[in-house]
Amino acid sequence: MPSARYSREIPARYRIEGSRCKKCGRGALPARKTCPACGSTEMEPAKFSDVGTVLTWTRLHVGASFMTLDTPYGMAVIETEDGCRLTAPLAGADAADLATGMKVRLVLRRITEEGSEGIICYGTKAVPA
Amino acid sequence: MTPFGELWDRSLRNLLADAGRAALEDAGIDRVDSLLVGNMTAGMFVGQEHVGAMAADAMGLLGVPAARIESACASGAAALRLGFFEVASGAADLVMVCGVEKMNDVTDATDALAAASDREYEAYYGATFPSLYAMMARAHMEKYGTTVEQLNLVSIKAHRLGAKNPLAQFRREVTMKDVENSPMVAEPLRVMHCSPVTDGAAAVILCPLEKAKDFNARPVKIAGIGAATASLALHDRTDLCSLEAVRLAGQRAYEMAGRKPEDIDVAEVHDCFAIAEIMNIEALGFVPEGKGGPAVEAGETDLGGRIPVNMSGGLKSKGHPVGATGVAQVVEIYHQLRGESGERQVDGAKVGLAQNMGGTGASSVVHILEAI
Amino acid sequence: MSGIVGYGAYVPRYRIKAEEIAAQWGKDAATIKRGLLLAEKTVPGPDEDTITISVQAGKYALARAGIDPTKVGALYIGSESHPYAVKPSGTVVLEALGLGHDIHVADYEFACKAGSESMFVAYGLVEAGLVEYAMGIGADTSQGAPSDALEFSAAAGGSAFVFGKENVVAEVLGTVSYTSDTPDFWRREHAHYPRHGSRYTGEPAYFRHVLSAAKMLLEQTGLEPKDFKYAIFHMPNGKFPLTAGRKLGFTREQIETGWVVNTMGNTYSGSSPTGLVAVLDEARPGDRIFMVSFGSGAGSDGFAFQVTDRILEVRDRAPKLRDHLDRNKVYLTYGQYVKFRRKIRMNE
Numbered sequence: 001m002p003s004a005r006y007s008r009e010i011p012a013r014y015r016i017e018g019s020r021c022k023k024c025g026r027g028a029l030p031a032r033k034t035c036p037a038c039g040s041t042e043m044e045p046a047k048f049s050d051v052g053t054v055l056t057w058t059r060l061h062v063g064a065s066f067m068t069l070d071t072p073y074g075m076a077v078i079e080t081e082d083g084c085r086l087t088a089p090l091a092g093a094d095a096a097d098l099a100t101g102m103k104v105r106l107v108l109r110r111i112t113e114e115g116s117e118g119i120i121c122y123g124t125k126a127v128p129a
Numbered sequence: 130m131t132p133f134g135e136l137w138d139r140s141l142r143n144l145l146a147d148a149g150r151a152a153l154e155d156a157g158i159d160r161v162d163s164l165l166v167g168n169m170t171a172g173m174f175v176g177q178e179h180v181g182a183m184a185a186d187a188m189g190l191l192g193v194p195a196a197r198i199e200s201a202c203a204s205g206a207a208a209l210r211l212g213f214f215e216v217a218s219g220a221a222d223l224v225m226v227c228g229v230e231k232m233n234d235v236t237d238a239t240d241a242l243a244a245a246s247d248r249e250y251e252a253y254y255g256a257t258f259p260s261l262y263a264m265m266a267r268a269h270m271e272k273y274g275t276t277v278e279q280l281n282l283v284s285i286k287a288h289r290l291g292a293k294n295p296l297a298q299f300r301r302e303v304t305m306k307d308v309e310n311s312p313m314v315a316e317p318l319r320v321m322h323c324s325p326v327t328d329g330a331a332a333v334i335l336c337p338l339e340k341a342k343d344f345n346a347r348p349v350k351i352a353g354i355g356a357a358t359a360s361l362a363l364h365d366r367t368d369l370c371s372l373e374a375v376r377l378a379g380q381r382a383y384e385m386a387g388r389k390p391e392d393i394d395v396a397e398v399h400d401c402f403a404i405a406e407i408m409n410i411e412a413l414g415f416v417p418e419g420k421g422g423p424a425v426e427a428g429e430t431d432l433g434g435r436i437p438v439n440m441s442g443g444l445k446s447k448g449h450p451v452g453a454t455g456v457a458q459v460v461e462i463y464h465q466l467r468g469e470s471g472e473r474q475v476d477g478a479k480v481g482l483a484q485n486m487g488g489t490g491a492s493s494v495v496h497i498l499e500a501i
Numbered sequence: 502m503s504g505i506v507g508y509g510a511y512v513p514r515y516r517i518k519a520e521e522i523a524a525q526w527g528k529d530a531a532t533i534k535r536g537l538l539l540a541e542k543t544v545p546g547p548d549e550d551t552i553t554i555s556v557q558a559g560k561y562a563l564a565r566a567g568i569d570p571t572k573v574g575a576l577y578i579g580s581e582s583h584p585y586a587v588k589p590s591g592t593v594v595l596e597a598l599g600l601g602h603d604i605h606v607a608d609y610e611f612a613c614k615a616g617s618e619s620m621f622v623a624y625g626l627v628e629a630g631l632v633e634y635a636m637g638i639g640a641d642t643s644q645g646a647p648s649d650a651l652e653f654s655a656a657a658g659g660s661a662f663v664f665g666k667e668n669v670v671a672e673v674l675g676t677v678s679y680t681s682d683t684p685d686f687w688r689r690e691h692a693h694y695p696r697h698g699s700r701y702t703g704e705p706a707y708f709r710h711v712l713s714a715a716k717m718l719l720e721q722t723g724l725e726p727k728d729f730k731y732a733i734f735h736m737p738n739g740k741f742p743l744t745a746g747r748k749l750g751f752t753r754e755q756i757e758t759g760w761v762v763n764t765m766g767n768t769y770s771g772s773s774p775t776g777l778v779a780v781l782d783e784a785r786p787g788d789r790i791f792m793v794s795f796g797s798g799a800g801s802d803g804f805a806f807q808v809t810d811r812i813l814e815v816r817d818r819a820p821k822l823r824d825h826l827d828r829n830k831v832y833l834t835y836g837q838y839v840k841f842r843r844k845i846r847m848n849e
Contacts, residue, residue, distance in 0.1 A: 009249055014597040028365065029250065036365035047599075056271070056369055058263035061313040064255040065237065068847065069547040069840055075260045075315075077364045085364040087247075089255045091546050093514060093831045100271055108556045108597045109548040111254060115849060120584055122593060123254060125548060 001114050001121055013123040014108060018084060020046035027084025050106040051129060052080040057098045066112035074098050078106070078126055088126040103129040130460050133329035133448030134298040141175050141231040142187040148330035148453075149188035149227050156334045156344045162221035164188070164195035167208030167228035168452035171197075173241035175234050184227060201245035202401060204228065205455025206485030206494035209333065210354050216335050228456035229330035238326045242451075245488035247362035259323055259402065261363050261489045263315035266404035269370035270317070273419035275407060277317050281308040282425050283403040284321050284445055290432065291442020293472040298327050298448030322403040327448030331457040341501075349463045352480075353386025353497035355379060361491045372490040375412035379484065382495040383414075390414035393497070394478040395465045396436065397458035399486040400443040406430075409484055410438060413495070432473065440465065440473040455485035459496055466500040503628040504669035504806065505662050506568070507815065509561020510778035510822040511554050512658035512765060514831050515544040517838045519653055525835045526648045533653055538739020542766025543826075544833055545642040545657035547841050551580045552590045554640040554771075556597040558661035561819035562636065563598060565670070566663040571601035573663065574632025577622050578608050579615025579770045580659075582642045586690070594638070605632070612686060613735055614796025615639060616770035620662055621802055624673055627664045634665045641769035644842060646694035654738055656766025660774035660822075670812040671781060671790065674805040675722040679714040686797035702797070703741075710801040711735065711745050715793050718803035726750040729805075730788035733759035733776035735795035737767050751791070758783055759792075765826055770796075775822060777806075782821040786810040 011017040012030035019028050021035035022042040029048070034041050057076040060067070067073055067089075074095025079085050088106065090098065104126040111123040131139070131147045139147065145166070153159060166184045171177045181195035198208035205228030212226040232238050243252035246261060269275050285308065291297040303321065311321035334344070341348035357377035360366050366373065383389060390413060398413065400406035407421035415436045416424040424430060430438040441447045441461040444454060462481035464470050479500045486493040518541045523530035534540060545554070555578050563570055578590045591606035609615040609622075616639010623635035640659020645652035685706030688695035698706075711734060719725065726732070732751040734742035739762050746756045759776030768775055773794040780790055790806040839845055 010596055012250075014593075015599055036360045037367060055364075056264045056268040058260050058267060058315045058317075060255070060257060060260045060263075060315045062257070062259065062315065064239065064243075064252070064257055067255045069843070073255065075254070075256050075264065077264055077369060087251050087254055087256055087362065087364045091548055093546070100267070107553070109546075109553050110550055111548070120550075120552075121253075122552065122597070125254075 001119055003119060006119060006121060016048040016050060016080070016084070016106060016124065018046060018048065019043040025083060027080065027082065029084055029086050048080045048084040049082045052078040052104055052106060054098065054100055054102045054104060055079055056100060059095055059098065076104070076126055078104060086124070088124050090126050094127045097128070105129040130296060130331040130457055131329050132296045133327050133450060135233050136328040137233065139328060141171055141177060141229065142183055144229050144231060144328065144330040145184045145227060146187040148229065148332040149184065149225060152225060152332035152334050158223065158334070158344065161190060161193060161223040161225045161334065163215050163224045164190055164193050165208040165212045165224065165226045166195065166197045167205035167226065167455055168197050169199060169201050169204050169230060170241050170244060171231065173244060175231050200492045201487030202399070202451045203455055203485045203487035203492045203494050204452040205457070206483065206496060207356065207455065209456060209459060209496060210356055210494050212335050213351055213354055216337055222336055222340065224335045225332055226335065226456060227330060227332035228453035230450035230452040231328050232326045232450060233328050251362055257315065259318050260315040262402040262404055263318045264363065265370055265408065265489065266317055269404060269408060272370055273422065275422035279407065279422035279425050280322050280403040281305055283400065283406045284308050286431055287400065287439060287443040287445035290440050290473055291446025294442045294447060297442045297446050298325055299446045318402055318404070324401045324444035324449040327450040329448060329450035329453045329457070331453045331460050333456055333459060347467050348501060349466050350499045350501045351496055352499045353382040353388065354495070355381025355385065356494040357381065358492045359490055361488065363489045370408065371418065372408050372412040372493070374490050374493040375409055375484060375486060378493040378495040379413040382497045386497040388480060388497055392480050393436065393482045394480050395440060395462065395475040396438050396482040396484070397441060397461050398438055398484045400439060400445055401449060403445070405486070406438065406443065409486070413482065413484060432475065437475045440470060440475060455494065458483035458485060459498065462498050466498060502669065502672045503624055503664060503666050504672035506634065506665040506668050506670060507562040507564070507566025507663035508661065508778055508781050509558045509565060509819050510658065510660040510775045511557035511561070512543045512768070512825045513545045513549050514829050515546055515833055515841065516541045516830050517544050517833045521835050522653055537653060539654055539763055539766065541764055542654060542656035543658050543768070544838055544841060549657065550584045550642055551578070551582050551640045551659065552584055552593045554642070554657065554659040555590060555594045555638045555661065558640065558659045559594060559598050559636065559638060562661040562663045564819040565815040566665070567815065567818070568634060568663070570599045573600045573604060573634045573636050575605040575623060575626050575635040576600060577619035577636070578638045578640065579611065579619040580608070580639070580641050581610060581612055581615065581769055583608050611800060612797035613737070613769045613772055614794040614800055614802055616660070616774045617794035617802035620774065620804070621676060621678065623662065623664045624676065627666060634663055637662050637664065639770035639774040641771050643769045644694055647844065651697070654767040656768050658765060658768035658775055659771040660778045662774070668811055669809055670815055671806040671808050674789070674807050675718055677714055677717040677721055677803040678800060679710050679717060680800035683799035685799055706797060706799050707737065707741055707795050708745060710799050711793050711795050712748060714801035714803040715749050718791070718793065718805055722805045724789070724805065728789055729755060729791040731758055731780045731784065731790045732756050733773050733780060733790070733792040735773045735793065736760065736762035736776065739763045761822065761826060779822045781812065782816065782823065784808045784812065786812060
């Protein structure tokens, strides 16, 4: 993972900072110039809540290669309580009772690392709230 | 079209040459004015870019202008669409469109395929392709009552028809038990709900309608094309279980062709996962929204049904060499409209539709073809 | 007067029982549990480390402090399991907590007392008037060598404290430190697991430093054990802190609330700081708290606190330690434990 590519995403991945559309109110992650819902260019910076609801989910039994230590694990499309949508994984134990409508909290966790000598990549995971 | 499968002794350049030369021979020509190659990621699979130039070289088309067109799994149809415009604009008289993907040189295609999703905000977090479709499936099941059985029936139909397709990767039928017992990939999708990793290439040659009979006694006309995009990430879409890009692409194709969904006699749709076939027939207007599952269950999309879908065996049984699929779907419709599909033939097919889709539905291209 | 304005602790969900480890190595669980006074310990998930634990504890501390995070002028994290050998845990934590870029950061290492040292430095900067608020965190995910006694106790968890001069919930009445060169437990660079001097870790190490610092603290504050409601000592196992307390004249009742090791294990730099959080989760205004840490190598930091009225206002702003320690536990088999702790050699 190149350092520049990693560090650009820190505000979105560590602090759930993105943009909110002034026209339709929808949140977007990461920050962007246009609204994914209505196409408006009136976007303002916004930091979103770490509490959200599961809109849909799955449990992966064949997972990404960097998830070997915790397979099966969960994945969910989540909407924060203040209107931002994101995709976040759940640790295996936290995904045991995944259900649509479940309340979750977004926390900082290790996502992957570049072998034993590369940088460690952190990001957002969900846990049952 | 080459056979689709694990073609251990065919490299990327071999596949291009195989499909390209066969198409030229079929048309009785030696040269084209332009070459477009649909290919998702030769770069990640075999470390090769500049695929357009490689294709022209491998096919013996030295000097011919060539470029690679990419739209993830919709690369093939996206290339075909641009080929059509080159001819329609008068810029070229003979255009070859070749779709190709060499996927089996890597031992695990997952990471390359994840490039079709949002790399930083979906793949980064461990979302694989099956998991994204699994989430769409769950949303579809919870909203419309679609069942796992209905997903199973899609795979069963695919294999029954693929068994009759000499070029298909899997030519054996499967039972309900086979599907139910296959390993779970991402709940609720099992291995038997997922299209395979495949090598293959398919090529077509386009020319102006008025010149077609010079090359082919029974050419097939491209009557309509539609294309559209949607949010790259699944989570940015307003409705998580409908394919807006497909709906728009279909609408635009129908409009250009002056046709309606009821006019379609046979269709190839993008069944990268069983749920995708169900969602695509809804988006294309073949069945009402949410009724895809019941339609499959009732046999409406089978050979002999109201709207035969994926007589080739679909991506599931025929195989899914990503960049080749869009062109291969059109090749199938071409044969159907010429009455050449043998045991898989839809009687009297005159109007066909091919729908190709990229990623989780972030792009889609639809072609409507007619027998002339 | 400076003191703690916000605090919080986090331990992971996973646990492993002493029986499970003992069975693996042909040891007798009952004897070990009796000897260590330890029943189970916390285990970090594969996606957790000192940084993620510090972030969680830090969020709770900021919630209780109720301050604008960008006003934190310094952040120190003490651990013996920092994820990087070079690149401070503090930089990831400051970004995750939104502390802003106008901040002093460094990581501390002093075996198990790196956390309390971080607390001292944070307190010192605030007391000196150099920063308005400062954060000291002690967190660890230390490894115990397979089949070694420490495998039963090396656990994961951490606590965070925001120090300031206003809206203090626990005033610092006094603080001391007693340090010497005592090679009781160490780990060389690139070594996977620490080594220790077995029984040498007792009297000459733990007890010498803890008791010396404790006596210095009592003298500095002019107080006696009976003047304190609570006492917390570093908890490498269940026995040592009880023995230390008894030798100094503290009662079992005083030690009980902060004695979290028997179901948590030794969270190293998080040990006595987490005991402190357990106490703050319950203490009443006016209560005095006595805390002495211990870090091998060796040294002990002592703190005396007095709880203010404000603690009642802030206590419920974040989960308590026992919310994490006692609830939603997931027990692991030894196989899952070694998998999570990356003790299994995998393909690259």
